[in-house]
Amino acid sequence: MSNFALLDIDTALEWLAMLARWVHVIAGVCWIGSSFYFMALDAELKSRPHLDVRVKGEAWQVHGGGFYHMQKYVVAPEFMPEELTWFKWEAYSTWIFGFALLCLTYFYNASIYLVDPDVADITPVMAAGVGLVSLGLGWLVYTGLCRSPIGKNQGQLALAGWVLLVAVIYFYTHFFSGRGAFILIGALVGSIMVGNVFFVIIPNQRKTVACLLRGETPNAMWGYEAKQRSTHNNYLTLPVIFIMLSGHYAITFQNRFAWIVLSCVFVSGFLVRHWFNVSNAGGKPDWKLWPAAGCFFVAAMLLSVFGLKDVLPAFDPKAPKVEFAEVERIVNERCRVCHVAPQAPQGIVFENARQIHTLAPKIYIQAVKTRAMPLGNVTGITDDERQTLRDWVAQGASVP
Numbered sequence: 182m183s184n185f186a187l188l189d190i191d192t193a194l195e196w197l198a199m200l201a202r203w204v205h206v207i208a209g210v211c212w213i214g215s216s217f218y219f220m221a222l223d224a225e226l227k228s229r230p231h232l233d234v235r236v237k238g239e240a241w242q243v244h245g246g247g248f249y250h251m252q253k254y255v256v257a258p259e260f261m262p263e264e265l266t267w268f269k270w271e272a273y274s275t276w277i278f279g280f281a282l283l284c285l286t287y288f289y290n291a292s293i294y295l296v297d298p299d300v301a302d303i304t305p306v307m308a309a310g311v312g313l314v315s316l317g318l319g320w321l322v323y324t325g326l327c328r329s330p331i332g333k334n335q336g337q338l339a340l341a342g343w344v345l346l347v348a349v350i351y352f353y354t355h356f357f358s359g360r361g362a363f364i365l366i367g368a369l370v371g372s373i374m375v376g377n378v379f380f381v382i383i384p385n386q387r388k389t390v391a392c393l394l395r396g397e398t399p400n401a402m403w404g405y406e407a408k409q410r411s412t413h414n415n416y417l418t419l420p421v422i423f424i425m426l427s428g429h430y431a432i433t434f435q436n437r438f439a440w441i442v443l444s445c446v447f448v449s450g451f452l453v454r455h456w457f458n459v460s461n462a463g464g465k466p467d468w469k470l471w472p473a474a475g476c477f478f479v480a481a482m483l484l485s486v487f488g489l490k491d492v493l494p495a496f497d498p499k500a501p502k503v504e505f506a507e508v509e510r511i512v513n514e515r516c517r518v519c520h521v522a523p524q525a526p527q528g529i530v531f532e533n534a535r536q537i538h539t540l541a542p543k544i545y546i547q548a549v550k551t552r553a554m555p556l557g558n559v560t561g562i563t564d565d566e567r568q569t570l571r572d573w574v575a576q577g578a579s580v581p
């Protein structure tokens with residue numbers, strides 16, 4: 182019974198964050214799943230002479246023990262079906278729960294998640310404020326660009342969008358902590374994608390349906406714009422998912438070239454998506470796209486290592502043997518504030534020698550190689566202490 186006393190606000194927030202993450206991921210899976218499905222279906226449609234003149238094409242599919250006969254009407258069908266399925270809540274709930282998660286984890290703990298004094302001298306409030314404002318600003322700039330004369334030319338639009346994206350990545354990685362920069366870019370791009378559904382795709386479809394019901398011809402611009410935005414969304418999915426997972430791999434963001442690393446990952450994701458889109462459309466699959474995507478991925482990997490910050494001098498094999506008591510002291514002072522049961526992040530606890538020994542390789546990556554830990558260096562670990570951890574791991578991480 183006494184454990185109920187441990188049910189405090191932080192535990193409740195922890196559960197809320199878990200719930201938000203759970204729903205965010207489920208909704209995201211549904212959204213991306215339907216986006217991939219419809220892009221592929223659209224590409225597969227074949228026009229055939231026996232089809233109604235209003236039907237652009239048909240496709241046959243088999244799934245779950247039955248056959249599906251899909252037909253795409255580009256103008257009004259003979260009658261408007263009573264039940265029309267709209268695809269929008271997948272996108273909206275991904276954003277709503279993602280935003281809740283952003284607030285609960287990153288804005289609420291801005292001092293450790295968004296601020297890195299080695300990157301920029303900013304306050305947590307400033308960090309959260311800039312992060313929040315730039316979400317809205319990012320959408321306005323993007324949609325303005327799509328509707329400007331540049332938006333009429335796909336090539337120019339892609340180029341301008343790319344330059345803007347790299348500029349934002351550069352600014353973020355020189356303002357927020359590496360971890361914070363990555364997640365906020367993911368949130369920015371994700372918000373643009375949901376904005377496309379909420380402000381453009383769904384309203385345009387509504388206008389089209391209303392027009393068809395009145396027996397009028399819908400403005401072709403609505404369909405063009407909706408297709409343009411949903412294509413952008415499709416290309417952005419893979420890099421955004423990379424960003425959402427990157428928080429668990431400090432090597433991706435904890436380096437001086439993080440802005441180029443992430444830019445390379447974006448290109449890699451675009452190329453892979455492009456391969457699928459071309460192949461689904463029945464075009465000749467362009468196999469060169471895979472090695473090209475691989476090159477950008479490898480470039481990202483190499484840059485992340487070249488860009489490691491404040492690398493400690495190499496381990497000296499003649500260095501005196503590190504006493505475990507010293508390691509234990511460092512871990513107690515610099516790590517245990519956060520890494521204690523029951524709410525230890527990622528379940529990483531340093532409570533006894535055995536746990537510290539088992540986690541030695543992780544301690545090395547996090548506290549020595551990438552300096553991702555202690556988070557935001559809130560506990561003020563020194564380079565000498567990092568060096569002690571390095572020597573202890575290099576000497577075999579022995580414990581009494």
Ligand code: HEC
Nearest residue numbers: 428429515516519526527529543544547548554555556559
């Ligand atoms: C201010 C709180 C804080 C301090 C201090 C701290 N950590 Fe962490 N640590 C975290 C959080 C939060 C995470 C989870 C990050 C995530 O979600 O990927 C984490 C994750 C980790 C992980 C798992 C990383 C992974 O994804 O595999 C290791 C290992 C780790 N910390 C080691 C350390 C070590 C070693 C120290 C001391 C030198 C330390 N931490 C100090 C907050 C802290």
